[in-house]
Amino acid sequence: RISFTEYHRYEAIQDYLAELASSYPDIVGLEEIGASYQGSAISMVRIGAGSSSNPTIFIEGGIHAREWISPAFVLYLIQELVENENNRNMIENVNWLIVPVLNPDGYEYTHTNERLWRKTRSIGSICDGVDANRNFGYYWMEAGASSLECAETYAGPTAFSEPETSHLRDIINENLDEIKLFISFHSYGNYIMYPWGYTSQLPYDVEELNSLAVDVEAAIASVAGTRYTIGSPPQVLYAAAGGSFDWVKGEAGVDMSYTLELPGGGSYGFDLPASRILDVCVETFEGVKVFYNYVEQQS
């Protein structure tokens, strides 16, 4: 088991996932999608208690190193899916592919060296690290991304220069037939965003993306009154190309693709106090149930 009263180091997260896979071999699979730049295994959990051809929801956490509530929530989601009997339908009717920490090198660096590190840890010529959420190859570098190595939003020397983003691309491509919905978890600011990040133009199916987001927002708000803002990144935040969710929709063709910015707190917004983890997890899980219901009803 793992606690939700503190944030965990990468090794503890990996140990928890291994323990879960060995305790529930019939419903939990643990795979390595590849190695990070520094050689850590990037894990993906496969959860399902129904047919392997069931529709699948893909969850990405921890792409940005300092946004600790993202992996924390994703681990809570995993625990609820696997260990809470009341959620059995959620794994009988839908399969889940979940990467809790896409950027483990950066995540560890925020624990050991620099709490507010955002990027990967690939070595550069002047500065290290690439913003993994500017590194995906769909209108790469078109907006809101920097070509300067030292910038916080450095998009990298080329699209998919980072092993972390190229592994995510490959594992999504390998499971494309089943993936019906994608969510990337970030913090902070309470936003439910859908594509496009790279342009202020809206996708052809914006009405469907928006109406599901409205239902998710209402479900989250119903728990403790936490409100989210809904829209595309240029509408509600800023334009930015190279995000995973744009690539997932535009290139991989998974139409229902979202980015959630979970609530902030602490001194910098990214350092939500550990005492707040569980409340955020409980309300956010209600939102994920709505995403689940949508996918289940489509099938």
Ligand code: 0X9
């Ligand atoms: O800038 C980002 O990548 C996200 N915000 S954060 O504060 N978590 O860094 C916003 C992502 C929205 N998606 C894109 N614009 N691609």
Ligand code: ZN
């Ligand atoms: Zn982020």
